[in-house]
Amino acid sequence: MINRQRFEYFVTILIMSLLFFASMFTVNSFFKNELLNQQESYLLKKAEFLAEQLSDSTFQQETVTQEEQQFIQDYVGMNDERISLLTDNGDVFYDTDDSNLSDSRKDRPEIKAVLAGADFGSDHRTSGTLHVELLYLAIPIEIKGKLIGILRISEEASKFSSSISAFRNFLIFIFGLLFLIITVFLLLMIRQKNKPLLTVLPFLKRMIQNPQKGRSIIQQSSEWHELYETANELSSQMSETYRAYLSSEEQLHILLNELMIGMFIIDKNGDLELINPVMCGFLGIPSVPQERVSYQQTINDPLLIQLINQAITEERSLHQEITLSAETEEKIVDLSLHYFNNDFNHHQIFGVAYDLTQVHRLEKMQKDFVGNVSHELKTPITSLIGFTETLIDGAKDDPETLTQFLGIIQKDAYRLQRLIQEIILLSRDSKNTYDKQQVPLHSLIYEVVHSYQKTIDEKHLQIVVNGDQELIISTVYELFYPIIKNLVENAVQYSTDEGSIIVDFVVKKNELLLSVEDNGIGIPLEDQNRIFERFYRVDKARTRYSGGTGLGLAIVQNYTELLGGTVTLESYPGVGSSFTLRIPLN
Numbered sequence: 001m002i003n004r005q006r007f008e009y010f011v012t013i014l015i016m017s018l019l020f021f022a023s024m025f026t027v028n029s030f031f032k033n034e035l036l037n038q039q040e041s042y043l044l045k046k047a048e049f050l051a052e053q054l055s056d057s058t059f060q061q062e063t064v065t066q067e068e069q070q071f072i073q074d075y076v077g078m079n080d081e082r083i084s085l086l087t088d089n090g091d092v093f094y095d096t097d098d099s100n101l102s103d104s105r106k107d108r109p110e111i112k113a114v115l116a117g118a119d120f121g122s123d124h125r126t127s128g129t130l131h132v133e134l135l136y137l138a139i140p141i142e143i144k145g146k147l148i149g150i151l152r153i154s155e156e157a158s159k160f161s162s163s164i165s166a167f168r169n170f171l172i173f174i175f176g177l178l179f180l181i182i183t184v185f186l187l188l189m190i191r192q193k194n195k196p197l198l199t200v201l202p203f204l205k206r207m208i209q210n211p212q213k214g215r216s217i218i219q220q221s222s223e224w225h226e227l228y229e230t231a232n233e234l235s236s237q238m239s240e241t242y243r244a245y246l247s248s249e250e251q252l253h254i255l256l257n258e259l260m261i262g263m264f265i266i267d268k269n270g271d272l273e274l275i276n277p278v279m280c281g282f283l284g285i286p287s288v289p290q291e292r293v294s295y296q297q298t299i300n301d302p303l304l305i306q307l308i309n310q311a312i313t314e315e316r317s318l319h320q321e322i323t324l325s326a327e328t329e330e331k332i333v334d335l336s337l338h339y340f341n342n343d344f345n346h347h348q349i350f351g352v353a354y355d356l357t358q359v360h361r362l363e364k365m366q367k368d369f370v371g372n373v374s375h376e377l378k379t380p381i382t383s384l385i386g387f388t389e390t391l392i393d394g395a396k397d398d399p400e401t402l403t404q405f406l407g408i409i410q411k412d413a414y415r416l417q418r419l420i421q422e423i424i425l426l427s428r429d430s431k432n433t434y435d436k437q438q439v440p441l442h443s444l445i446y447e448v449v450h451s452y453q454k455t456i457d458e459k460h461l462q463i464v465v466n467g468d469q470e471l472i473i474s475t476v477y478e479l480f481y482p483i484i485k486n487l488v489e490n491a492v493q494y495s496t497d498e499g500s501i502i503v504d505f506v507v508k509k510n511e512l513l514l515s516v517e518d519n520g521i522g523i524p525l526e527d528q529n530r531i532f533e534r535f536y537r538v539d540k541a542r543t544r545y546s547g548g549t550g551l552g553l554a555i556v557q558n559y560t561e562l563l564g565g566t567v568t569l570e571s572y573p574g575v576g577s578s579f580t581l582r583i584p585l586n
Contacts, residue, residue, distance in 0.1 A: 009187060016183040020175055027171055036135065039155075040122045043081075043137040047120075047153045050075065050083065051141055059085065059141050059149025062093040072096060082134070086150040090115060105152075110138040114150050132156055262333065262353035266295050266308065268346040282324050282331050282353055301325065304335070311337045311349055321356065332356045380412035434476040435564075441512075442469040445503055448485050452492045460498045467505040473512060473585055479559040480583075486552035487516040487579055494520040494577070512565075512583045519576035528569055532557040 025165050053071060055423050058064055062074070064085065072083055076096045085094040090106025113121025122137045138152040209486070262279030266272060266459050271292040280288055283299055299305055303323050311318050318337040324441065333353040340348045387405045395401045449456070456463065491501045495518045505514040523531055532553050560567045565583035 013183060016179055016186070020179040023175055023179075024171055027175075037134055040137055043122075043135065043153050043155065044120055045141065046081070047137055047139045047151055050153065050337065051139060051151050054085075054141075054151070056141070056143055056148060059087070062087055062149075064094050081153055081155045083150040084110065084154075086138075086152060088147045088149055090150065108136070108138075110136045110152065111150060115140050115147075127154075163551065169239050215239060260355070262351075262355070264295075265352045266349040266351070267292075268348065270294055270296065272298055273348075278355075279351075279353060282333060282355070284325070307335070307337060308349055308351075311339050311348065315339055315347070324353075330357075332360050380416040384409055384410045384416075434479060436474050437477045438472050439475055439477055439480060440472055441471050441505055441514075442467055444481065445484060445488070445505075448481075448488045451485075452489060455492050459492075459495065459536045461492065461495055462498075462500040463503070464500065465503045467503075468507075471505070471507065473507070475512075475583070475585070476563060481564055483556050483559050483581070486556050487581075490552055490579075491518040491520070491577075492514050496520055499576075507585065509584050510582065510584065512585055513580055514581040516584070517576065517578040522573040522575050523569070523571040524573050524575055528571060531569060532567075 050072070054068055058068060073096065076083060082091055083096045086092050086105060089104070090111045091104045106115060109123040110121035120137060120139045122135070124135050126132065134154045134156055136152060136154045138150050140147050141149040141151055186571075254487045257277055259276060259278060262276065262282045264272060264275040264279050272289060272295050273292060275288060277288055280286075283301060286296060289298060295308065296305060303322050304324065307318055307320065307322070317339050319335070321332065321334050323332050323538070332355075334356050336352045338350040338352075340350060387409050391402065391405055397406060445465050449465075486502070488501075495501060499519045502517045503515070504517075506511065507513075537553075557567050560581060560583065563583050565581060568580050569577065570580070571577035
């Protein structure tokens with residue numbers, strides 16, 4: 001602050017000095033020009049008087065008579081001036097100070113003006129022949145508008161320069177005294193102005209550096225008491241406001257990080273002012289940028305960049321459902337771009353993105369489920385109605401046909417019963433309470449395998465069970481048994497003839513690892529992500545022929561998750577499939 005005050009003193013003195021010299025120069029130039037104009041008017045009258053005394057023949061013949069020379073000499077002797085007579089080309093043919101002078105003067109400013117057609121010409125300069133400062137004035141001598149000669153009169157500037165010097169000295173004294181008084185007054189005002197700043201400014205700097213800490217000014221000054229009190233109040237309010245701001249900022253960041261929707265803000269320069277982790281996940285950005293960067297360098301989705309540019313160009317908000325390609329999977333989002341423009345013509349783009357991927361997936365699964373359930377229920381019911389009507393119409397009287405149709409009706413009824421039971425099984429959720437039981441795992445697996453012995457014998461399958469035969473686990477039997485049953489059933493149904501099925505299980509770190517592997521037809525890679533969906537079939541015709549409902553693997557995944565575990569699949573077409581369970585036992 002002290003350096004600033006010294007700088008203000010310096011600038012004030014410098015400005016006042018410049019104003020002083022500028023004022024002196026302006027006034028002196030004005031006075032000098034006015035004096036020169038007066039002298040020019042005086043010389044013009046003299047020149048016109050002399051021109052009237054000279055005859056036209058003097059300029060036409062370029063000779064001066066004895067009487068005219070005497071008149072001119074007497075005139076010059078009285079007025080101490082110099083007279084020059086020139087031809088219409090600007091050549092001197094008579095001069096009072098040099099009778100032999102005959103040079104051309106057409107390049108002189110006053111002669112140029114007359115030759116150009118001016119009423120008179122004047123110039124203030126140092127004479128090249130006399131080497132003194134002179135004021136020149138030239139007038140044209142004309143007959144009927146035609147230039148026949150030029151009369152030039154000049155006088156020494158010393159006659160009136162003394163007046164200019166005296167006036168300049170007077171101005172220097174008056175203006176100097178006036179500017180000195182004004183400068184002293186301004187310096188006193190600056191000192192008085194800066195007096196409270198020397199106290200308040202360091203106080204404000206400390207307040208800005210640490211706004212959380214309240215400060216006070218203690219000064220016994222009646223003149224600046226109100227200023228100091230206002231600064232103290234400002235410090236108190238700023239401290240409270242800053243603490244509230246920190247709290248709000250922290251809450252905002254927690255809210256943005258916890259929100260399940262993506263958000264971003266683009267400022268007027270096209271930089272990402274804010275982006276939350278969810279939006280980074282949508283765009284495949286590894287982490288939230290710590291510094292502001294251009295959105296075109298950060299966002300790599302062409303459609304989103306196009307929509308942002310459209311919102312900025314058209315200055316309007318946009319709403320559209322788009323697909324974003326992240327590193328792991330595509331995300332279907334409901335995107336809203338809101339355009340804001342303040343009074344300073346600074347625009348912002350506020351973007352909000354809702355993840356609709358799971359919603360679309362569930363909608364598709366719901367449609368598939370309804371369609372599949374309808375189809376699966378329709379097939380056995382249509383069969384039951386058809387064969388029943390055929391029997392009623394008379395086929396019941398044929399014992400062989402009756403026995404055949406009743407067998408088909410029974411098979412479809414069992415299939416319908418199994419389908420309904422599996423749908424009921426899938427309706428269970430984690431809200432139900434289950435009791436754990438001690439389950440001998442090896443015996444349970446063989447019990448499940450034995451229930452499919454007829455199919456195993458027909459396809460000549462080889463079943464291998466690897467694991468501790470004495471192992472007993474504590475689990476929910478009514479959930480665990482359907483898992484084993486459906487995995488074994490799936491392996492038996494899709495194994496090729498004379499194939500093999502291997503069941504491995506082991507307990508590691510209080511976790512059950514169980515795998516069921518077959519060398520059957522396998523599952524294509526594009527179908528593996530949907531294999532656990534309800535009623536989804538890779539080969540619908542083959543599955544229906546085998547009697548499957550399309551719910552077995554959905555039950556496996558659902559019940560495994562209810563037990564707190566996971567199920568994974570590894571499969572290759574024509575090689576086989578392997579399902580692996582990881583179920584915690586605590």
